[in-house]
Amino acid sequence: MEMEIPGGANESARMSRTLYEFNGGVHPDEHKQVSTSRAIGIAPLPKQIIVPLSQHIGQAAKPLVGVGDQVLKGQRIGQAEGYVSVSVHAPTSGTVTAIAEHTVAHPSGLSDLCVHIAPDGADQWITHAALDYRNMAPSHLRNLLRDMGIAGLGGAVFPSFIKLNPGAAQKVPTLILNGGECEPWISCDDMLMRERAGEILQGAAIMRFMLNSDEVLVGVEDNKPEAIAALRAAAGDCGFPVEIVAVPTIYPGGGAKQLIKVLTDKEVPSGGRSTDIGVATFNVGTAYALHRAVHHGEPLISRIVTVTGNVHRPQNFEVLIGTPVAELVRLAGAVKDDTSGYLMGGPMMGITLASTDVPVVKATNCILAQSPALFPPTPPAMPCIRCTRCAQACPADLQPQELFWFARAKNFGKTQEYKLFDCIECGCCSYVCPSHIPLVQYYRYAKSEIWAREKDKKAADHARDRHEFRQQRIEREKQERAEKLAQRVSTKPATVDSDSPEDAAATAKKAAIQAAIERAKAKKDSVTPKNITDLPPEKLQEIAEIEARRAKIREIAQQPVDE
Amino acid sequence: MQTSPYIAEQTSVSIIMLKVLAALVPAIAAYVWLFGPAILVTLTLASITALALEAAAVRLRGWPIKPFLLDGSALVTAWLLALSLPPIAPWWLIVLGTFFAIIVAKHLYGGLGNNLFNPAMVGYAVLIISFPVQMTQWSAPLSLAGAHLDLWQAAQYIFTHTLPDGISLDAISSATPLDTLRTQLQLEHTVREITQLPIFGSIGGSGSEIVVLLFLLGGIYLWLARIITWHIPVAFMAGLWLTGGLFHITDPDRYISPWFHLATGGVMLGAFFIATDPVTGATTPRGKLIFGAGIGVLTYLIRTVGGYPDGVAFAVLLMNIAVPLIDAYTQPKVYGHKKKDAET
Numbered sequence: 001m002e003m004e005i006p007g008g009a010n011e012s013a014r015m016s017r018t019l020y021e022f023n024g025g026v027h028p029d030e031h032k033q034v035s036t037s038r039a040i041g042i043a044p045l046p047k048q049i050i051v052p053l054s055q056h057i058g059q060a061a062k063p064l065v066g067v068g069d070q071v072l073k074g075q076r077i078g079q080a081e082g083y084v085s086v087s088v089h090a091p092t093s094g095t096v097t098a099i100a101e102h103t104v105a106h107p108s109g110l111s112d113l114c115v116h117i118a119p120d121g122a123d124q125w126i127t128h129a130a131l132d133y134r135n136m137a138p139s140h141l142r143n144l145l146r147d148m149g150i151a152g153l154g155g156a157v158f159p160s161f162i163k164l165n166p167g168a169a170q171k172v173p174t175l176i177l178n179g180g181e182c183e184p185w186i187s188c189d190d191m192l193m194r195e196r197a198g199e200i201l202q203g204a205a206i207m208r209f210m211l212n213s214d215e216v217l218v219g220v221e222d223n224k225p226e227a228i229a230a231l232r233a234a235a236g237d238c239g240f241p242v243e244i245v246a247v248p249t250i251y252p253g254g255g256a257k258q259l260i261k262v263l264t265d266k267e268v269p270s271g272g273r274s275t276d277i278g279v280a281t282f283n284v285g286t287a288y289a290l291h292r293a294v295h296h297g298e299p300l301i302s303r304i305v306t307v308t309g310n311v312h313r314p315q316n317f318e319v320l321i322g323t324p325v326a327e328l329v330r331l332a333g334a335v336k337d338d339t340s341g342y343l344m345g346g347p348m349m350g351i352t353l354a355s356t357d358v359p360v361v362k363a364t365n366c367i368l369a370q371s372p373a374l375f376p377p378t379p380p381a382m383p384c385i386r387c388t389r390c391a392q393a394c395p396a397d398l399q400p401q402e403l404f405w406f407a408r409a410k411n412f413g414k415t416q417e418y419k420l421f422d423c424i425e426c427g428c429c430s431y432v433c434p435s436h437i438p439l440v441q442y443y444r445y446a447k448s449e450i451w452a453r454e455k456d457k458k459a460a461d462h463a464r465d466r467h468e469f470r471q472q473r474i475e476r477e478k479q480e481r482a483e484k485l486a487q488r489v490s491t492k493p494a495t496v497d498s499d500s501p502e503d504a505a506a507t508a509k510k511a512a513i514q515a516a517i518e519r520a521k522a523k524k525d526s527v528t529p530k531n532i533t534d535l536p537p538e539k540l541q542e543i544a545e546i547e548a549r550r551a552k553i554r555e556i557a558q559q560p561v562d563e
Numbered sequence: 564m565q566t567s568p569y570i571a572e573q574t575s576v577s578i579i580m581l582k583v584l585a586a587l588v589p590a591i592a593a594y595v596w597l598f599g600p601a602i603l604v605t606l607t608l609a610s611i612t613a614l615a616l617e618a619a620a621v622r623l624r625g626w627p628i629k630p631f632l633l634d635g636s637a638l639v640t641a642w643l644l645a646l647s648l649p650p651i652a653p654w655w656l657i658v659l660g661t662f663f664a665i666i667v668a669k670h671l672y673g674g675l676g677n678n679l680f681n682p683a684m685v686g687y688a689v690l691i692i693s694f695p696v697q698m699t700q701w702s703a704p705l706s707l708a709g710a711h712l713d714l715w716q717a718a719q720y721i722f723t724h725t726l727p728d729g730i731s732l733d734a735i736s737s738a739t740p741l742d743t744l745r746t747q748l749q750l751e752h753t754v755r756e757i758t759q760l761p762i763f764g765s766i767g768g769s770g771s772e773i774v775v776l777l778f779l780l781g782g783i784y785l786w787l788a789r790i791i792t793w794h795i796p797v798a799f800m801a802g803l804w805l806t807g808g809l810f811h812i813t814d815p816d817r818y819i820s821p822w823f824h825l826a827t828g829g830v831m832l833g834a835f836f837i838a839t840d841p842v843t844g845a846t847t848p849r850g851k852l853i854f855g856a857g858i859g860v861l862t863y864l865i866r867t868v869g870g871y872p873d874g875v876a877f878a879v880l881l882m883n884i885a886v887p888l889i890d891a892y893t894q895p896k897v898y899g900h901k902k903k904d905a906e907t
Binding site: 028272384386398422430444 | 896
């Protein structure tokens, strides 16, 4: 089982690996050096910790603690609910002060259920120990990882235990660690790779074991030479063959689909998963978290966060999940006076923070303070001149100018024909648009409208089914009554056989109705629209979020009427 | 509230249009050097007319005037039209052509970004159909002209149709090489005899081949500056050259060399500056190739078997009609759809 290829062969493979290109991409200013001059700092215990129960794609965790409970560091405070979900944990020891709604990092500034913890300062761990992962039933190991809250730290926060299931094939041949980190400003993965390369590869070893992979690749953009050197040094004695591949620096080269294309020339099928083509990708941070979980028994309660932009001392910090953003900003020497706002994530795909009260979550890779100088306002939009710079920049090979045209015209059918749902919202199109059209916003709008319509349609179908069922029931009850009546009548002598032809006719009619309903149902099932069937859990989550947003808007819209 | 992305490249429609104008400057300089300063009058008049009409149209739409004047699209249209007209054409011809370009072809279709047809070529087509006589009085190359007009005299001729004493129209004007070729062929002369005439240069027209060369160089600059892609110009030239070559091989006495076709008339200006208009051209890579090749083939056919000496304008307009269809049928494969399609 542990047959290793000698290092020499591995070395030559590294030299000869052919890299491929994806279409488009852009080269925004990197701004990464500003936060890489200082080593990763350990953030001190915050005064208050707010742990959202929904930090991952999928269903929120179910709270396991009550107000007033004493919790220990690493104690599970929220239990995974449903299949796509992971647990959440107390990042330090203390007292649960509330289980209440709190503003979270969300595009619309929504609130979510959070466990509020007042740290006691002791930072006392629960009893925890390394897992003997090689001698465990794979499903048991995966369940343990779910219960330790391991989820993708690259941004999507997809539960890792699901991705670590090799499936029916019992094997995912290619394992890719994503150290691309293509977004400007962010350097948390870079610093993690520089300082903890060995631990990352130990995490990769566990992944490789669980997925039974043949090859392990680590893709790092070539603007991180220190990280590449650290990984290569660690690769020498990690005990399994691994290739550290420097990939060209081009945004969004760190997107999973793009990195897979660059390293393997394979494309993740539309609407499918990378495992469909025998590839599994994990962020390097996730590999590190997996290492901590398996070799130290520590659940996911902290991560590296880049605090940068318009702050005095940009730096990366190892931060407890649940730490308010305001505390982090203070650690980075506070913001400069002209700060105009905060982003969570990078400038290409990040979201605006409603306030600095929001807590750091598993998805938080970067806190970016904005200023008018660093982020000049976009000039007013001009008409599209169909110059197709967007199409030339689109890493999904879409024709953004056509999508824009149809989305603006609310011709949503056409947007789907032009593969709207293959858009990864990377922002390249908006970035290069000489007319400064907020293209991605149009696509988000079109997607949410399509989902909403689909939901309405489902609701209408459901209502119609209920109506048909009710009609059928009424008909059946009428018939039963008639039959009973007939029986009662037939028990009386002399009135035999008179209504039996009618009975036969009614039965035939009933059968015909039933057949028609079934035909209609089959037809309906076969014409469900393209692109929105078999959605992966990320999409479902996205839909759920958009629904929540819409519900909120509706609520807000109704308020004045109610009062 | 703004959503991602929060940063953008330093670019704008104005910058693109300015680069297009800059790419035309060397050819215009050569034009002045070789044919006299009349073209400057035409360019200025077309520019002022275009900006005034654009401002009026934008105002009628209730749009902010400043950004739409500064976007530079009206200026580009004006210059392309002016460079397609005879430099000593009367002022009203220029104004009328500009009116059709800006008002009819552009704003009646919805303004910037919405027009189906290339505005400059609509202006040109209206003029060549309506005023064929005025449209064929071109400046003679200075090396062949009997007299030279200075800037003031040229302006006077354009606006008042009066020439200085002692200078006749024949002394300053001549037919273009394409016109000459057409007329001489009708007189049963062979290509070999015709190209001996002084109006012909080493490849194209005397003098004009230098201007054409500078259009080519300006076009290459646009390609290097990533304002245009190579597809349309290359396909246009290839379509023209291959069609022309085919005819030329069958009967070299009757059908002139394809290189001559590349070096004359509106081909270089058309290939790099007109057919590449993003608004009215095809957008997909394969679509651009079809679009460009179509213009090349049609240009040759109109020149050779059609009724007009040059065919670039009509070829562009005809292919403009086909753009939505071309785009619809040449959509590139989207990421994640390639494999599946190959299997099925």
